[in-house]
Amino acid sequence: MDNPDRIVRVKFSRxxxxxxxxxxxxxxxxxxxxxxxxxxxxxxxxxxxxxxPSGLETEAFGLYELSGKATIFAGPLVLGFTTWMFQSQRAGMSTILLFFVAGMFVLLPLRGPVRSNG
Incomplete structure (x- = not known):
């Protein structure tokens, strides 16, 4: 019998x-x-x-990380559910657009701090 490592290498090389x-x-x-x-x-x-805000950087970054973790969980869940519900991968992939649009609406009202020239 051949060496199993050799068989794996041959399969990957093809x-x-x-x-x-x-x-x-x-x-x-x-x-x-x-x-x-x-x-x-x-x-x-x-x-x-x-x-x-000054003095609340730790809390702000904690919320930033939490929102990232929630998106990592929610994105594939919504994509998979939509794909299953409509029996279409196109419908599932369209949920990515929904997340981008939702993110845009969350970020639209944000304004950066005003900086003085000088």
Whole structure:
């Protein structure tokens, strides 16, 4: 009988990134996405630091983290439920748009602190 490690390596080598153009595209698009996700997260934290009232920074960042945890839980739950309810992955994926729109309406009334020139 062959060594199991060798069999796994052969299977992975046949499905490597260079084997199929789609797989290569996923790695390229994932890398491009990674260029934008990091700066967006940093910008969110920077905005949180500017908007937090003086003396309440810890509470503000705690709420920021809690909202992130809630979204991590709620997003896949709503997506999965909608996909199951309508038997359509398109309907499920459309819930992502709902989260973006809800986030936009939450952020619209926020104004940063007024800075003096000088």
């Amino acid at each position: 499905t490597g990134a260079g084997a199929y153009p789609v797989a290569s595209s996923i790695f390229v698009l994932g890398s491009v996405l990674g260029l934008f996700v990091g700066p967006a997260q940093a910008a969110g934290r920077s905005m949180m630091a500017r908007l937090a």
